Amino acid sequence: xxxxxxxxxxLMALVALWYAAAVWLNADWAYDRAQRAGTTLTFSExxxxxxxxxxxxxxxxxxxxxxxxxxxxxxKITSKRSLIFHSWVTMSATLLGFVLGTVLGxxxxxxxxxxxxxxxxxxxxxxxxxxxxILAIAPMIIVVLNAVGISGLxxxxxxxxxxxxxxxxxxxxxxxxxxxxxxxxxxxxWNASGAQTFxxxxxxxxxxxxxxxxKIAMAASLVGAIVGELPTGAVAGLGARLLAGSYYGQxxxxxxxxxxxxxxxxxxxxxxxxxxxxxxxxxxxx
Amino acid sequence: xxxxxxxSAKGLNLTFQTNDGPVxxxxxxxxxxxxxxxxxxxxxxxxxxxxxxxxxxxxxxPTGGSITVNGVSAADARxxxxxxxxxxxxxxxxWRTIGRNVxxxxxxxxxxxxxxxxxVQRVLELVELSGFEKKFPWQLSGGMQQRASIARALAFDADxxxxxxxxxxxDEIVRDHLNQQLLQLWARTNxxxxxxxxxxxxxxxxxxxxxxxxxxxxRITDIIESPLPRERPLDIRDTPEFLEIAHRVRxxxxxxxxxxx
Numbered sequence: 329x330x331x332x333x334x335x336x337x338x339l340m341a342l343v344a345l346w347y348a349a350a351v352w353l354n355a356d357w358a359y360d361r362a363q364r365a366g367t368t369l370t371f372s373e374x375x376x377x378x379x380x381x382x383x384x385x386x387x388x389x390x391x392x393x394x395x396x397x398x399x400x401x402x403x404k405i406t407s408k409r410s411l412i413f414h415s416w417v418t419m420s421a422t423l424l425g426f427v428l429g430t431v432l433g434x435x436x437x438x439x440x441x442x443x444x445x446x447x448x449x450x451x452x453x454x455x456x457x458x459x460x461x462i463l464a465i466a467p468m469i470i471v472v473l474n475a476v477g478i479s480g481l482x483x484x485x486x487x488x489x490x491x492x493x494x495x496x497x498x499x500x501x502x503x504x505x506x507x508x509x510x511x512x513x514x515x516x517x518w519n520a521s522g523a524q525t526f527x528x529x530x531x532x533x534x535x536x537x538x539x540x541x542x543k544i545a546m547a548a549s550l551v552g553a554i555v556g557e558l559p560t561g562a563v564a565g566l567g568a569r570l571l572a573g574s575y576y577g578q579x580x581x582x583x584x585x586x587x588x589x590x591x592x593x594x595x596x597x598x599x600x601x602x603x604x605x606x607x608x609x610x611x612x613x614x
Numbered sequence: 615x616x617x618x619x620x621x622s623a624k625g626l627n628l629t630f631q632t633n634d635g636p637v638x639x640x641x642x643x644x645x646x647x648x649x650x651x652x653x654x655x656x657x658x659x660x661x662x663x664x665x666x667x668x669x670x671x672x673x674x675x676p677t678g679g680s681i682t683v684n685g686v687s688a689a690d691a692r693x694x695x696x697x698x699x700x701x702x703x704x705x706x707x708x709w710r711t712i713g714r715n716v717x718x719x720x721x722x723x724x725x726x727x728x729x730x731x732x733x734v735q736r737v738l739e740l741v742e743l744s745g746f747e748k749k750f751p752w753q754l755s756g757g758m759q760q761r762a763s764i765a766r767a768l769a770f771d772a773d774x775x776x777x778x779x780x781x782x783x784x785d786e787i788v789r790d791h792l793n794q795q796l797l798q799l800w801a802r803t804n805x806x807x808x809x810x811x812x813x814x815x816x817x818x819x820x821x822x823x824x825x826x827x828x829x830x831x832x833r834i835t836d837i838i839e840s841p842l843p844r845e846r847p848l849d850i851r852d853t854p855e856f857l858e859i860a861h862r863v864r865x866x867x868x869x870x871x872x873x874x875x
Contacts, residue, residue, distance in 0.1 A: 510702075513673050513699075516673060517692065518718075518723065520722045529707070612710070
């Protein structure tokens with residue numbers, strides 16, 4: 329816990345900044361209301377008001393914390409208003425999309441490394457796929473898949489996959505190519521087969537690259553799942569909470585969903601970091 | 615007496631096509647290496663000594679002439695795992711322990727488990743690394759890593775050992791020690807060794823024959839038979855015989871360079 333103090337200090341500074349910004353941004357509404365009521369506000373009344381509005385421009389941290397508490401601990405998990413329920417919906421799409429994206433990414437990378445035709449042709453398309461704004465393509469994926477009778481988890485997972493396969497392809501192509509010429513020559517002197525070279529040299533060499541890519545892919549996958557929830561008509565998921573919140577001006581709800589999404593991303597990425605540490609340690613590389 | 619010849623090159627040519635035109639890496643190279651010989655290849659960089667070694671290993675393909683290893687083509691010899699190759703860098707896999715690094719070629723060649731374990735023990739003993747099989751490469755010094763890589767090349771009992779400047783990256787003291795060990799190992803195993811180096815003392819100390827090469831085009835300029843006995847203590851390097859051979863090697867290298875100016 330050597331870095332606890334610096335992290336804690338920065339966190340406290342951010343919270344202080346947040347409270348100050350809440351006063352500044354919500355002051356107009358507080359003055360407005362006071363004027364209509366024909367009263368004037370002292371500074372302490374102003375601060376108290378800006379930190380306790382129903383639909384503030386920027387809710388204060390404790391308001392968000394209270395909302396998160398209410399919608400997680402106080403609600404049953406099965407409730408439509410439970411943030412845990414919505415997080416679960418988003419997380420399941422994220423994880424499925426992440427797995428699909430990682431498998432697709434590794435598959436494409438193997439193809440690119442081993443097949444000259446794929447090496448020449450696939451990479452430009454992979455890069456082009458990421459220049460298309462996901463917000464533009466997400467509704468089309470949802471609509472098209474819905475038309476062929478696929479709805480629910482899978483369309484969202486496919487959008488997640490679309491975002492998450494990219495870092496895996498790029499990382500794994502580099503990783504599978506990381507053995508140097510000498511190591512490949514060495515395999516040749518033993519008359520090793522292509523499969524032996526892959527399993528014993530290329531794949532183990534690529535492990536550090538794979539985990540780094542998977543961390544980025546996981547974060548991208550969560551973004552994909554949230555974006556995928558927006559055009560589904562805001563039924564369930566953190567994306568749905570964000571959308572519903574913005575329809576009805578429920579800024580506190582938006583912020584609590586945002587923070588939940590950030591916490592979810594941090595937890596998932598940390599999980600990969602843990603798997604990375606364990607794997608590389610067992611391989612003697614960390 | 616063709617059965618006594620381990621490696622035979624006849625009129626070997628190798629031309630690389632580069633953007634600056636063709637480069638003659640090897641030109642009309644003829645050489646027979648007898649079984650049990652210790653042959654060193656010495657010359658300035660670009661003389662084709664490593665390329666020649668790589669031709670023996672079927673890592674390069676000659677554009678002319680022929681090369682046989684154990685009486686068959688280099689490709690067949692590689693398929694038959696006729697040689698162990700030691701590179702300049704140890705090239706141990708960081709994710710494998712020393713023992714598992716040495717067993718790597720054995721796994722690839724499909725030896726059974728008990729045989730692998732027994733062979734790993736034996737070759738690690740041969741390079742004086744017994745007790746280190748559970749260590750990871752980064753826990754060993756550079757000299758020990760190179761010894762492990764020699765053990766790995768010995769593990770599958772190929773009777774030819776091809777070594778490409780194996781001690782080039784090590785300091786002089788470690789190098790002396792490893793040279794001595796290599797000679798003992800050669801005496802005990804009776805292998806045929808082809809050894810690339812750019813150190814004159816190393817070539818003279820180790821070899822029964824020294825092949826002097828020169829660049830542009832890469833070719834053999836002199837082949838020196840060493841009169842030194844097979845038993846060689848380190849201080850043999852101070853004897854007049856040793857210095858005389860070293861002198862001849864130096865002369866050969868200088869003659870090869872004269873074409874450059």
